[in-house]
Amino acid sequence: MASPSADPFLRATAVFDHDHPRVAALARELGGGDAEAVARRMFEWVRDRIPHTGDAGHDAVTCAASEVLATGTGFCYAKSHLLVALLRGAGVRAGVCYQRLSIGEGRFLLHGLAAVELPTYGWYRADPRGNGFGIDAQFTPPREQLAHETRMPGEWDSRLVFPDPLPAVEGALRRCRGVRELSSAWPDLELPPRGGTGDGTRTAPATA
Template sequence: MELIAAAADPAAYLADDDAVDHRHPLVRTIAARLRALAPDAYDYAKTAYGFVRDTVPHSADAGDPRVTWRASDVLGRRTGICHAKSHALAALLRAEGIPAGFCYQRLTEDDGSEPVLHGLNAVLLPGRTHWSRIDARGNIPGVVDAAFSLDEERLAWPVRPELGEAESPVVHAAPPPHLLAALQAAPDRARLVLPADLPS
């Protein structure tokens, strides 16, 4: 799938905002620690991906009721759903000057019911002409086996069009406002109501 940047200004994919607060001291501290382990951009991106995927448990897998959405909170509390984890990964990448954005899939249950929006990232590394999607949702043994891969996607969930699932080729510079509003309004994960429509 050829990915399309939604923002005309490339600087939008390096921006600091409420959700991707990469200037926060905690984000900066973690980024510096990861950079010390991985001096070039490729290795850093792979290391940051692994850090978010493996050390920030997906709250549904962990049975954690807390809802996080701001990158620094996700990293500080070490919990979040896919969207929250994508905000954290984008913050760590942008903290080191690597353009990062957001991509979305509409997924369903195995019978095609209960559509929900799944969030992941896209990254544009130096010297590359195209974006690559990466999914730091967190692996579940025997179910999800996502990995950092720039040329052959290794995402958490394959889209199943026969069940009405779909994905967008658009790389968003910021999470959609209605998605952020849903995360911010939820008192806990049990009462979190995610949108089902792909953002335009």
């Protein structure tokens, strides 16, 4: 059951269900210390201990933090959901961010990130999707080291932080029953979303 909170970046929801016993237990296990230390520990745990669904060749499509833990896999969105839930469970404000990335042949998809509010630096984005295959995402505040950079026309990189997943993302993860179905219906938005908190959006140049 979602827990009430006056702060939307701390509350438990159906996706960020840090009130679920397994999520709460892991948040306690990884918690302790200042916010930056907690965030680094949780980021590295999710990045390294939960395989990225596509990288690992799994077929399950997960969404809520508890589903990611129970299934042991998730795409970028779901792994970010787990990281956000763990952070909130430890009392650290957290939300989600998005990039739009090209996958070739005129197709694009949204890429999910987590964002944590650090006392020294403010909102800091981290990408727990998992390393390997030329990807090296790290937790190095105040410098960001994400899995992807936006360079292709039509891509964008939003720094806006949202307290809940975008409906396009949550809807796709809830609706699709397997990777094949999801891969034909990746969540996508041509323009950056509005309404979050943060400091703006960078759009890839109109020419390569």
